Amino acid sequence: MSDERHTSEAIDLLVALIRNACVNTGDPTSGNEIRSVRTVQEYLGMEGTVVEPVPGRASVVYRLKGFDPSAPALLMIPHLDVVPADDAEWTHDPFGAVRADGFIWGRGAVDMLNLTSAMVVVFKWLTAGLMAQPPGDIILACVADEEAGGVLGARNLVDNHWDLVTCDYVLTEVAGPTLTTSDGVALPVTVAEKGPMWRKATATGTPGHGSQPYGRDNAVETLGRAIVKIAGSDQPVRVTEQWLLFVDYLGLDSDVTKMLKDPDSVDSAIETVSEYDIALARWIHACTHMTLSTNVVEGGTKINMIPDTAHADIDIRLLPGQDASDVDDHLRKVLGPDLFDEITFVPVLDMTANQSVTSGRLWNAIGAAAEHHLGTSRLAPIMTPVTTDARFFRERGIPSYGVGLFDDTATFSQMLAMFHGIDERVSEVSVQRTTEFLATVIEAFGSQRGES
Ligand SMILES: [Zn+2]
Incomplete structure (x- = not known):
């Protein structure tokens, strides 16, 4: 030694x-x-x-x-x-x-x-x-x-x-x-992390021959509609206290910084940042939103069979102060009550920030x-x-x-x-x-x- x-x-x-x-x-x-x-x-x-x-x-x-x-x-x-x-x-x-x-x-x-x-x-x-x-x-x-x-x-x-x-x-x-x-250097210290609130979404339908789809419930199609709605809707903004304490340290333009502190203007500020730094924009988005990303899809077994079940794994990440009820509220709002009721969301991981x-x-x-x-x-x-x-x-x-x-x-x-x-x-x-x-x-x- x-x-x-x-x-x-x-x-x-x-x-x-x-x-x-x-x-x-x-x-x-x-x-x-x-x-x-x-x-x-x-x-x-x-x-x-x-x-x-x-x-x-x-x-x-x-x-x-x-x-x-x-x-x-x-x-x-x-x-x-x-x-x-x-x-x-x-x-x-x-x-x-x-x-x-x-x-x-x-x-x-x-x-x-x-x-x-x-x-x-x-x-x-x-x-x-x-x-x-x-x-x-x-x-x-x-x-x-x-x-x-x-x-x-x-x-x-x-x-x-x-x-x-x-x-x-x-x-x-x-x-x-x-x-x-502008006030000099600062050292970042990680003090917090988002909570993974992962969900397995399952749609069910009526099986049948793929040659005669009339009047049948196709589980893949139901799930597909849900996935498109989740992907196409704005992810919920939340400006946390932790974010307000941190955002000045990014040293961004003062207008952008101001916008990043206001829930109503966060999204347009992120768009501005994305034009010159996509990695930073992505990170800021994650720090100011409940994020949802559908990352695995499974459904159907054969090209001529109408599937009766389909699954999707959705990676959802919560900010401090959010919990499972915020996830349900968001999904219900985005899918509408009918589609929301057609799909079951089973917890895969249930953690708050x-x-x-x-x-x-x-x-x-x-x-x-x-x-x-x-x-x-x-x-x-x-x-x-x-x-x-x-x-x-x-x-x-x-x-x-x-x-x-x-x-x-x-x-x-x-x-x-x-x-x-x-x-x-x-x-x-x-x-x-x-x-x-x-x-x-x-x-x-x-x-x-x-x-x-
Ligand atoms: Zn690591």
Whole structure:
């Protein structure tokens, strides 16, 4: 074990993790995160506690005991899995971890193996005495299966192994580059995420021979009418308090910013933004709307048979303050009472949005680290439209944040486009800065007094 802090170790670790290609397709036999668990074990020189609910789907947990049992414990919980990537569309092999032009290229470079590597290196510094150790426990849990809902990773740890991950504060994803406004720079910190309220829509009809459709109910046609209506109607706007706190940090033109705060003008402001930055427009839309997207359709068995059932999976995402009744209200309004009654909507996933407070010991520590590295403690509290493992801890009232520190080689919206996108890459400098930044966060967390 080296006796100095080398941020280059985070780069080497990131390269190794990308090359392990722990691709999670959603199939329980994919992922095979045990390979990256071994990489982490080897690097740390410690076994940790391995939890492997299904062969190959491993997570590893380490707990560095603090010296004051009454001091708050901090959990770093990065994931090891990544989503698939189609080689043909990439500039470099998505699992080659090619180092070129100052970047590390590959699936997971942004989501989230950059942070995973930084957190593992910081944990090593802590255990090697290369950093001031906070009084409370520091836990590192490198987990499987985040990309398919965490059932074999964080969800399993929280539900079945709570003793391993017991904590008072959490650091996980999502981290993004700094934002520049007329008042200077601000560091985005993920504090909230939308709630997936997924629905399986089913239409039924009367079966019969396809040659004589007169007077029959065709389930595919009924469902088709519903899908077209859902797709063709405006998605409900909602300007949340969290959005009002955040929108100024985007540093957009002042007229556009003003419009983005008013539910009546949000949609036209988004149209304006889409003309020059579609990724940003898409993200703003998600942050200000209940979104509905029909993503799977099944129905019928044979070209000459009138189908009696058809299904559609609809990905619906709720903003803070919305619940299942808002979904039903919207669907009833869009479909009309008759069509609404013809279709059953069965919950596939029923979660409301979650968020953490923008105050407290870890929040203050992030602010102090930002002051140290950026010269400002302005933190921009951000909501992500996707789900992360943070939700399992926010459910238990544990403040959970995502943060890192990047250089200016990718803007906020360029980074948005890289999540699950092509040519995902991160600059080497960003990986090193994030590592130093997280080390400062933990030291600042440890040195704070009073408030726990
Ligand atoms: Zn992720």
